[in-house]
Amino acid sequence: MTDQEGELTRPDTSQLSKLPDGVTLEDAEEVAELANEDRRPSTRRVYESKWRLFTSFCEDRDAEPLPATPEIVGVYLKERAKEVSLSTIRQDVAAIRWMHERHGSDDPTEGAGVSRVLDGINQTSSPDDGRGQKQAVLTKHVRAMVDALPLEGPGRNAGPAARATYLRALRDRAIILVGYAGAFRRAELARIREEHVTLNANGMEIFVPKAKTEPRTVGINFARNADFCSVRSLRGWASAASIEEGPIFRAVPRSAEIAPDNQAEPITGKTVRNVIGDAAEAAGLNPEDVAGHSLRRGHLTQGALNGAELNRLMKQARHADPRTTAEYVEDAKRMETNTSRDLGL
Template sequence: MGDLEPTDPSPETPAELPEGITLEDAERITQLAEEDRRPSTRRVYRSKWSLFASWCEKRGADPLPASEELLSAYLAERAEEVSLSTIRQDVAAVKWMHERHGLESPTEGSGIGRVLDGIAQTSDPTGGRGKKQAALTEHIRKMVEALPLEAPAPDEGVAAEARHLRALRDRAILLVGYAGAFRRSELAAIRSEDVSRGAKGMEIHVPETKTDPRTVGITYAEDASLCPVRALGEWTGAAGIEEGPIFRAVPRSAKIATGEEAEPITGKTVRNVIGDAAEDAGLDPERMAGHSLRRGHITQGALQGAGLDRLMKQAGHADPRTTAEYVEDARRMETTTAQDLGL
């Protein structure tokens, strides 16, 4: 399972050597086989393999040998966090470990190739990490300001009421998702019982996560118009939500489902909310999606000087290098040595 040690298994010297092969030949072959990759490459592969094995363990699946479907699911999740080049390293590591154990690799099937092609097609064409652009605070402000938040007059009818409720919900989605650095699936799944409020803000428990369950703290914002705590309270108050899913569909009738009929929105709805708000704000909706809030939090936090350990904890990243890549992206123009060339 996931605790499998990512060692370098070596081909064993056969009990009976093939005709014409001496024991010295076999030992030399074995030694060369052990050096099939540079030490630095083997370290990277072991690290990538360890992440995959841990993910499989949480799924109750055996990583060695892994099925093509299992690896495809892993890569699809990883594509929400890391670049295409990192995904390709993941694939290479899985292939290497299977080959070292003399097992058929799941990477040989055509399915993995199609998954990689799909990730390439949906990746950021500018070459940035992940799929979409980071939504920074300046973008969030524009998106919130573009929402029709003004309360309708009593004589404007049900359609206006539904539009207003939807705007309250969407503002809460944007601000809570951004402040909490949530994955879109985590954001969509938040329930009333997961939220606890206090003097400094609120804590949201995240039971469904790709790593371990975590609790995220969100403080009150100085700017009331951009405060995630107040925004969530206004939405749940207007919608009459006291238990069950926090974020629900807003039908044209403006009658939001309650009780056992209440269903949470999906990650697709989160994506659509962000894309629509970006378009209304004059931003490129093709580059803003569900991951933009999460990536934006880490990027903006890094720009503001938040430490790697705090950002990693907020995002719930299992590997600090994933968080470090975001930070590196955010500070690239500060750390580039092009400024030291005297040009």
């Protein structure tokens, strides 16, 4: 028997008569205890955190995570391959396989379809850098992206198209700055609601009720430069769009008539990706190298470069495994920590 977290549970004494011939209740309990030790505690914690990521993805797709179909696993791995390394994807597969085995379900990763997806990822990625892993957008890039937005206010007699361009620029500036300052995933950023934002003397806190791991609250301080302040930018956008509740990031139609609070729908993660890619291109960056994850990756990389401690970066990103955060730190400080200078060449 297994519980919802995948732990094998002790048999109920009421089920004693249903035990197989020759198996006592004590046998069954001891077998369950041994089965729960099939992985080291550290490995189980990693698998459990990766399983939570997969279940969250399935919830977003209205798919069943257990038992999962090979098709949804293939889609999940395809999406993960855009942001993480091949070694991380292999851990994802191991975690999905492990949880299904523990529940006595067929392993969806064994199918030929999933194998072909993995082969494709393997052929188009390097072991260290991953397939399609995007550029870390650093502070200098973020400033250039914001500067490239058409933030000049429309004239008094401007038509709806000009007003829409200005409103969209206000929204896009807030998306870029809040995403970067908060190290948000693009789906989290798209779903921020006005009622989840709390201002305080130092900046703001944003509650994230639906995250890949668990609900969390993200703190963001006022920036020293008002032009690049995520707190001021978010309030400026909300005020201009007359947002008092509901999704804070909304579509801006050509009519410049933004949906009222009682009718508003949030933008999608795809919209976040497009906003970041368009701003990056306008700033002279290669849009093929920049995506929604670039802001989050950039926050952790820039923070590491500026001396932020690993535990603070991990807490900000809400990484379940410190090794995930450490990868960003190692990437950022590679030129400081490599040993080529010690070879006497």
